Amino acid sequence: MFCKCSSSPRLCLGSAMATSDVKLLGAWASPYVMRPRIALNIKSVSYEFLEETVGSKSQLLLQSNPVHKKMPVLIHAGKPICESLIIMQYIDEVWTNGPSILPSDPYDRAIARFWAAYIDDKWFPSVSGITRAQGEEAKAVATAVAIEQVSAGLVVLEEAFEKCSKGKGYFGGEQIGYVDIVLGSFLGWTRMTEKMNGVKLIDEAKTPGLVGWAERFCANNAVKEVMPETEKLEEIAKMIQAKFRAPPPK
Amino acid sequence: MAEALVLLDFSLSPFGVRVRIALAEKGIKYEYKEEDLKDKSSLLLQMNPVHKQIPVLIHNGKPICESFIIVQYIDEVWKDKSPLLPSDPYRQAQARFWADFVDKKVVNCGRRIWLVKGEEKEAAKELIECLKMLEGELGDKPYFGGESFGFVDVALVPFYSWFYTYETCANFSIEAECPKLVAWAKRCMEKESVSNSLPDPHKIYDYVLQVRKRIGID
Numbered sequence: 001m002f003c004k005c006s007s008s009p010r011l012c013l014g015s016a017m018a019t020s021d022v023k024l025l026g027a028w029a030s031p032y033v034m035r036p037r038i039a040l041n042i043k044s045v046s047y048e049f050l051e052e053t054v055g056s057k058s059q060l061l062l063q064s065n066p067v068h069k070k071m072p073v074l075i076h077a078g079k080p081i082c083e084s085l086i087i088m089q090y091i092d093e094v095w096t097n098g099p100s101i102l103p104s105d106p107y108d109r110a111i112a113r114f115w116a117a118y119i120d121d122k123w124f125p126s127v128s129g130i131t132r133a134q135g136e137e138a139k140a141v142a143t144a145v146a147i148e149q150v151s152a153g154l155v156v157l158e159e160a161f162e163k164c165s166k167g168k169g170y171f172g173g174e175q176i177g178y179v180d181i182v183l184g185s186f187l188g189w190t191r192m193t194e195k196m197n198g199v200k201l202i203d204e205a206k207t208p209g210l211v212g213w214a215e216r217f218c219a220n221n222a223v224k225e226v227m228p229e230t231e232k233l234e235e236i237a238k239m240i241q242a243k244f245r246a247p248p249p250k
Numbered sequence: 251m252a253e254a255l256v257l258l259d260f261s262l263s264p265f266g267v268r269v270r271i272a273l274a275e276k277g278i279k280y281e282y283k284e285e286d287l288k289d290k291s292s293l294l295l296q297m298n299p300v301h302k303q304i305p306v307l308i309h310n311g312k313p314i315c316e317s318f319i320i321v322q323y324i325d326e327v328w329k330d331k332s333p334l335l336p337s338d339p340y341r342q343a344q345a346r347f348w349a350d351f352v353d354k355k356v357v358n359c360g361r362r363i364w365l366v367k368g369e370e371k372e373a374a375k376e377l378i379e380c381l382k383m384l385e386g387e388l389g390d391k392p393y394f395g396g397e398s399f400g401f402v403d404v405a406l407v408p409f410y411s412w413f414y415t416y417e418t419c420a421n422f423s424i425e426a427e428c429p430k431l432v433a434w435a436k437r438c439m440e441k442e443s444v445s446n447s448l449p450d451p452h453k454i455y456d457y458v459l460q461v462r463k464r465i466g467i468d
Binding site: 067076079081082083086087089090093094106107109110113114117118156 | 300309312314315316318319320322323326327339340342343346347350351383
């Protein structure tokens, strides 16, 4: 039912609805692209996944997102919607007969939006900080500082998980919701960072709730087919690191 | 029923101004508490332990943080008066996109003009490019929200009171480059909710000079 997308554009089958009505421009490795894919899966909406080639931007992408020229872009009945968080909210508002992604209570929605912004603006940049530290002069110190920042953020998120889940399995409660998708989309890259730097970030000792949550999230039906494999992400990370280490062109 | 509403804010903050405009648009009464950013109150630290920043809206004891999140909350709770976001999902997505653009681009360029030494000219150029894109989005509409004042208007108009600071720091004229945008801002200022909420541009400039001196730019 959910597409096992590799590097070529595939039609996602499994629903009687017209697939050409909903298109998603993206790439399998991008956590931001993963988000609308999970959201569409939750709503059982079929879509055509148009995979961007690594290193170049298609005409369709440049036309659909002239302002930022970035993916993901959702194209619904010919109209583009950009920015992963905005796309998820759009999906939630259009396909109202599937399970909800955002809570219905305004206060709970504000809390969900708060954690999504925290994860995107503060926490994930600190994870990338670990990879960036590898290119620095005082690599060991820089790495230790970066790891400390990520861990501190995870302790904050562990507390948020306790409060939001109210004893259930996800930030969204019984089912995966907005915050689950925002944080969960970064799990692939987080695991890859752990492996490449020989460090455990989400661990049993400090963040037991998140350990259980991460397993549950990755096993979820709406997620498992679109979660990239850690080994494949490692290959990409190595390519990016090599690019940073290469001497600047003359 | 009286709603207990408290706004923790700083008078010159454009992010706080967004919230004040939204509350005024809806005719909502609240208690305003001015924060000293160099000596933050224990209430602020308690209500926003993660970021320790204003604005924070406290509604019946529960805090809501981050200006866009607060404005959306206000719009959803007091939904019967002066709606700020459109009801159509696509138009809503467009409004969120442009508000996000204001935060990602306009705020960033603006800060670089007055907060980073040596970057004024380049940042001013980029700011003009961003404002021209916004002019394109505005088109011939009276407001970004169309016939009525909306979410993107609330997102952007607080920065009108910062134009004087940007122009003075980088020696350029926003009105000369973006006359339609300045006309839009003046139109917004005809609304009481906006004119009562925007601080005096000269007060902002004085504050900026103090900060620049303190951090060693001037």
